[in-house]
Amino acid sequence: MNFPKRPLELFTFSTESDRDREEWQAILDSQQCIYSDKKCFKTRKSEPEISIGTCTVGYKGEPIIICPNRFLQNDRIFLDCLHLLKNHEPGNQLHIASEIEVIGGNIDYFLVSARRQEVRDYVGIEIQALDTTGTVWPSRQQCIRDEIGISVKKFPRSSKTYGMNWKMTAKTILIQLHHKATSLELFGKHLVLAIQAPFYSYMSKVFNTSVMQDADEKDAVHFHTYNLPQEADGGFTLELSSRYSTTTVGIETMLGMRKDVEVSEEQLVARIQAKLSPETLLRI
Structure with missing residues (x-):
């Protein structure tokens, strides 16, 4: 529509x-x-x-x-992260903890598996509205x-x-995502970014998303994209559309921070060779 x-x-x-x-x-x-x-x-x-x-x-x-709070409908974004709690066991309780400080700022939410108030596993969740x-x-x-x-x-x-401030919103959240995911990646944990599908489509056009793949639980950084279909009563319901993942190095590549990594050795040797001349010869 x-x-x-x-x-x-x-x-x-x-x-x-x-x-x-x-x-x-x-x-x-x-x-x-x-x-x-x-x-x-x-x-x-x-x-x-x-x-x-x-x-x-x-x-x-x-x-x-x-508005970021709009993503909280029916706790959908939290339920869609349950599979990333690898140490969750039957009998554990699930908690939603908000605004937890890490290096790089506060993470919006943590989905936590705990038993008797003792943390057994957790997943960080960031929300980005436009x-x-x-x-x-x-x-x-x-x-x-x-x-x-x-x-x-x-x-x-x-x-x-x-x-819509697409570009600034995208660049800001990617930089924050990189900073915040670095610690979780070292701990073997995950950070999930919940965004809308149109926003991810924009990112794909402006940033190098070749590093993104279908969601792999070995990766630290996950993108969950959502649609907002209209229901028969005229209301809108948040619905998971796609899942992708990458590493913190992948986020650096998306931001252009690691373009040098994309240069092959063959290209590097060719560039060095083009500079060689009698004047560059080291005389012993």
């Missing part, structure tokens, strides 16, 4: 679903995120008491997630007024609407 360029989800509820104005008014008043069970953390700088609440927006016909350029606020207000039918305060009109 070709979705319009406007918010598709507000405070975790689909603007494509059939809800009356009273229901929407209650949703907008509560400003709650059902995935975090807290007030939406995305607030306006000029009005910090007002949460923006945009989880997903339409962009070039596709639903694009712009950063936007510009502001979504005018589109948000217009959606509430025109699609939902609720009056809103005047909002700025502009020919410039929001865009």
Whole structure:
């Protein structure tokens, strides 16, 4: 389906679903995120008491997630990492620990297998939603007024609407992924990046993803890509699309940090040989 360029989800509820104005008014008043069970953390700088609440927006016909909490629906991203807990045994408890510091920053979540509060195994999980350029606020207000039918305060009109900051988002998360995965790789553990399939498609065009392969549990770094199909009631459900993996060296190659590794010995010898001349001869 070709979705319009406007918010598709507000405070975790689909603007494509059939809800009356009273229901929407209650949703907008509560400003709650059902995935975090807290007030939406995305607030306006000029009005910090007002949460923006945009989880997903339409962009070039596709639903694009712009809030990391949106990936928490049904704990899907955690369940999709269970197979990486090699030391998990029947009887162990599963935990979700958040914001754990490692070299390179904090890892968003750890899926942990434990028995009597003693850690037996763990998997690091990073989430990356898309950063936007510009502001979504005018589109948000217009959606509430025109699609939902609720009056809103005047909002700025502009020919410039929001865009997607694909390149900066991709480069930033790859650098962070490399730093954070280095420690886990030394420990023989895994770090999983949960992203949307359109974001991975962009990475494949801009970065050297030849190092990526179908998910191999021997690799330290895993990419789990997700689609966001629309259900019959108009809502959206997170769904695992593909799994890939590589090593920290592979991430370096993607970032262009190891281009020299890609030079073959034959190419190297040819380059050396081209420099040889009587002037380069070492005289003894």
